[in-house]
Amino acid sequence: MLKEFSPYSESLLIWKRNQDLSMKKIVILLVILIQGALPRAQQTAAVDSIKAELAKAVTAEAKVYWLDNLSRTLMNVNLQQAEEYGKQLIAVAEESRDRKLMIEAYMSNGVRCSYFAGQKDYTMRSVDFYNKALDIARQNKMEEKIGGIQLRLSAIHLAIPDKDKALNYVNQAFSLISTLNNDSLRAESHNSFGHVYLSRNEKTLALRHYLNALRLAEDLKKETSRHELMRNCYLYLSSFYSGIEDYDKAIDYHTLAYKKLDHIKSKQVPYQRAIDINSQGNLFAQKKNYDIAISYFERSIAMADSLKFPTLKLPGYISLLNQYLRMEQPQKALDYINSASGKALKSYLINFGFSGVIDQAYGVIYGELGQYDSARLYFGKAMPYFEQGANENNKIGFYRQLAGLYKRTGENTKAIEYYLKVKELAEKNGLLENAEGAVKNLDSLYNRTGDYQLASRYNGLYYQYKDSIGKLNKEKELAQVEATDEQYHQQKLEEEKAEKKRQKNNIQYMAITIGIAALFITLVVFGMFKVSAKTIRLIGFFAFIMFFEFIFLIFKKNIYSVTEGEPWKDLAFMIALAALLVPLHHWLEHKVIKYLTSHNRLTASGRTLLSKVFSRKTSDEGSKP
Numbered sequence: 264m265l266k267e268f269s270p271y272s273e274s275l276l277i278w279k280r281n282q283d284l285s286m287k288k289i290v291i292l293l294v295i296l297i298q299g300a301l302p303r304a305q306q307t308a309a310v311d312s313i314k315a316e317l318a319k320a321v322t323a324e325a326k327v328y329w330l331d332n333l334s335r336t337l338m339n340v341n342l343q344q345a346e347e348y349g350k351q352l353i354a355v356a357e358e359s360r361d362r363k364l365m366i367e368a369y370m371s372n373g374v375r376c377s378y379f380a381g382q383k384d385y386t387m388r389s390v391d392f393y394n395k396a397l398d399i400a401r402q403n404k405m406e407e408k409i410g411g412i413q414l415r416l417s418a419i420h421l422a423i424p425d426k427d428k429a430l431n432y433v434n435q436a437f438s439l440i441s442t443l444n445n446d447s448l449r450a451e452s453h454n455s456f457g458h459v460y461l462s463r464n465e466k467t468l469a470l471r472h473y474l475n476a477l478r479l480a481e482d483l484k485k486e487t488s489r490h491e492l493m494r495n496c497y498l499y500l501s502s503f504y505s506g507i508e509d510y511d512k513a514i515d516y517h518t519l520a521y522k523k524l525d526h527i528k529s530k531q532v533p534y535q536r537a538i539d540i541n542s543q544g545n546l547f548a549q550k551k552n553y554d555i556a557i558s559y560f561e562r563s564i565a566m567a568d569s570l571k572f573p574t575l576k577l578p579g580y581i582s583l584l585n586q587y588l589r590m591e592q593p594q595k596a597l598d599y600i601n602s603a604s605g606k607a608l609k610s611y612l613i614n615f616g617f618s619g620v621i622d623q624a625y626g627v628i629y630g631e632l633g634q635y636d637s638a639r640l641y642f643g644k645a646m647p648y649f650e651q652g653a654n655e656n657n658k659i660g661f662y663r664q665l666a667g668l669y670k671r672t673g674e675n676t677k678a679i680e681y682y683l684k685v686k687e688l689a690e691k692n693g694l695l696e697n698a699e700g701a702v703k704n705l706d707s708l709y710n711r712t713g714d715y716q717l718a719s720r721y722n723g724l725y726y727q728y729k730d731s732i733g734k735l736n737k738e739k740e741l742a743q744v745e746a747t748d749e750q751y752h753q754q755k756l757e758e759e760k761a762e763k764k765r766q767k768n769n770i771q772y773m774a775i776t777i778g779i780a781a782l783f784i785t786l787v788v789f790g791m792f793k794v795s796a797k798t799i800r801l802i803g804f805f806a807f808i809m810f811f812e813f814i815f816l817i818f819k820k821n822i823y824s825v826t827e828g829e830p831w832k833d834l835a836f837m838i839a840l841a842a843l844l845v846p847l848h849h850w851l852e853h854k855v856i857k858y859l860t861s862h863n864r865l866t867a868s869g870r871t872l873l874s875k876v877f878s879r880k881t882s883d884e885g886s887k888p
Contacts, residue, residue, distance in 0.1 A: 310340055323359035327352060331371040338378050339574065342615060349375055362403045366412075369396035373415060380422035382652050389419050410440040410448055414455045421462055424656060424692055430459045447488055450479035454499055463693075466507060473499050474753055487528070494523035501546070507743050510550035517543055534575055537566040541578040548586055557586060564604075577611055580604045584624070593631035600624060619648020623661060630668045638668050659688045659697055670704060679708050699728035775813055782806040790859030799859050807852040811844055 313336060317329040330352035337345035349372045356368035373392035379385040393416050400408040413436035420429040433455045440448045453476035461469035477496040483489035497520035505513035521539045524532050544559025560582045567575035584605070587596035599605055609621050622645035629638035642665050649661040666681035682701045689697035702724040709718035786802050815837075822836050 310336060323355055323361060323364060326355045327359075327364045327367055330355060331367065335371065335375045335378075338375055345375065362399055362405070363408075366396045366399050366405070366408050369393070369399070370412065370415070373419075377415075377419055377422075380419060381654060381657055383654050384652060386419060386422055386654060390416065393419065406439055406443060407445055407448060410436045410443065410445075410452070413439075414448075414451055417455050417459060421458060423654060424462070426459065426462050426693070429462070433459055446479050446483055447492060450476040450483075450492055450496070453479065454496065457499060457503070461503065461506065466503075470503060473503055478753075486526075490523050490526040494520045494527070497523065505546060505549060508549075509743060510546055514543065514546050514550070517546060533566075533570055534572065537563050537570065537572075537575050538578060540566060541582055544582055548582070548589060553586065553590060557583065560586065573607065574611065576604070577608055580608045584608075588627070588631070591631075593628050597628050597632065600628065617648075619645040619652070623649070623664070626668070627664055630664070630671070635668065635672045639672075642668065655688050655692060656694075659685055659692075659694065662688070663697065663700070666701075666704065670708065675708050675711050679705060679712075682708070695728055695732050699725060699732055702728060775809075779806065779809050779813060782809065786855075786859065796860040800856055803852060803856045803859070807848060807855075811848045814844060815840065 310333070313329055313333045317326065317333060320326045320329055330348055334345050334348035334352055337348060352371060353368045356364040359365075369392045373389045373396065376385045376389035376392060380389065393412055397409065397412045397416070399405075400412060413432045417429045417432035417436065420426075420432065433452065437452045437456065440452050443449075453472040457469040457472040457476065460466075460472065473496065477493065477500070480489060480492035480496050483492060497516045501513045501516035501520065503513075504510070504516065517539070521536070521543070524536060524539070540559055541563035544556045544563065547553075547559060548556035560579045563582075564576045564579035567573070567579065580599075584596055584599055587593070587599060600609070612618065612621055622641045626638050626641035626645060629635070629641060645661065649658055653661065662681045662684045666678045666685060669675075669678035669681065682704050686698050686701040686705070689695070689701060702721045706718050706721040706725055709715070709721060782802065783806050786799065786806055789799050789802065818840055819837070822833065
């Protein structure tokens with residue numbers, strides 16, 4: 264049985280789409296398109312297995328479950344079949360008239376379409392499906408569902424991008440979720456706030472929300488949910504630190520996320536490991552540790568190969584292709600895209616309607632090689648795809664690459680046309696670095712054409728953007744300082760919390776110690792007087808069991824430094840301790856109780872004690888005048 268992934272796991276990828284566009288020579292779109300679907304992909308055998316389970320399903324709930332898994336899985340295998348099963352899912356849910364199933368069906372189709380949020384059509388369809396689910400949830404006052412769907416809508420609007428709507432949806436979701444007893448949803452709402460604020464360059468606010476989400480995730484009682492949510496939080500923090508170019512912290516958090524897979528029981532974990540290793544390689548690439556990055560990409564491909572899952576190799580292929588362009592080795596990139604690995608990649612993208620992306624890749628590579636006729640040819644073939652199907656962020660990257668080609672070939676009018684498009688879209692979406700690059704190129708191009716008035720105008724705009732970006736860069740430096748300060752603040756809070764807990768525990772230990780001592784004193788005193796043997800045995804039983812269990816507790820609390828939490832070590836230590844203390848417990852209890860119940864001696868001791876007390880009292884009275 265396939266386990267459904269967290270319903271919010273794609274939001275990280277949506278946010279990364281907005282960040283990666285600043286990379287000038289990298290064909291980053293390839294990564295974007297693949298990663299939305301790969302973590303849910305399985306081989307044909309897995310698809311057949313799901314179909315077999317669907318055929319056996321009798322209830323509407325079972326059919327909805329398997330149709331959900333099947334339609335989402337097929338998004339990486341066969342888009343037409345994915346659509347067909349997605350429609351069947353809605354039909355089954357609607358016929359059941361079960362509102363919960365109806366919401367799940369529309370949500371499933373929304374998630375399915377969000378896998379290809381780089382394409383405008385899929386993005387809009389995803390929004391439509393979420394809105395239908397939201398309408399049903401509102402009509403039936405299903406508050407948890409409403410909050411979860413609004414978080415989804417916030418994430419998908421970041422892909423459009425429409426940052427204001429994204430913020431509005433997460434505000435609505437949080438105002439509702441904060442009234443519910445659902446810490447998991449509350450944590451996800453903090454993560455969604457983090458994505459939105461990060462897209463708006465409000466980095467300190469974003470970090471605070473990511474850290475709040477992590478704290479909530481750490482406190483979840485359900486172990487499976489805790490590990491999955493903590494993993495997501497670590498991934499978001501990794502991306503945050505990558506965004507402010509603190510790559511060491513980004514790698515640290517990504518490593519923590521990878522280790523969380525050890526605690527997640529799912530058939531998809533081995534596949535996710537291959538994806539994670541590839542992502543880790545990209546972080547090393549950003550840090551410019553290219554040799555390490557390449558080793559991670561190759562390791563990811565090898566892991567996919569060992570799983571006998573050819574499709575899972577694609578992220579590694581894409582990363583290696585991008586790496587050669589990062590290293591300004593276009594000939595290696597061309598050789599790679601024409602190799603067997605490149606052919607597998609091209610076959611996959613063409614099969615899913617992304618042939619324009621392959622043409623774009625060839626256009627970039629031939630442009631870098633100076634083979635301009637070939638570059639023009641491939642950019643021309645890619646144009647319809649980007650004009651008609653891509654979202655605005657991806658259009659910016661494509662227009663910038665095309666304008667750069669025309670500038671190098673001296674086709675100034677065409678270069679101006681596309682740089683103006685870059686400027687317009689970049690200003691609309693708040694991408695100042697892209698706008699700055701566009702006006703800088705427009706300044707030099709208008710100088711080439713002799714239009715010095717426009718050249719002067721764009722020169723002025725360039726310095727305005729440069730000043731604005733300079734302020735943002737200072738804010739980025741400030742964000743790094745604030746991020747460090749925020750972590751220090753969080754660490755202090757954790758230390759204070761731990762200290763309060765330690766003091767509370769110490770008070771409890773002291774109270775237990777006093778209680779045990781009081782029990783033994785009571786036991787001895789009762790043994791000195793005419794108290795029934797049964798009473799003494801009863802008090803003795805509780806006194807000794809408390810004493811030895813307290814010893815067990817003390818040892819258990821302090822063995823972690825030795826055993827490091829390994830179950831077999833803990834078991835061995837506890838067995839050894841029990842072997843020592845249990846016989847001692849029985850022997851000592853037997854001896855003490857036997858002595859205390861010997862009334863022929865103890866009652867005499869009691870009488871002696873009483874006689875001494877009363878004789879002293881009598882002598883004191885006799886000495887009075």
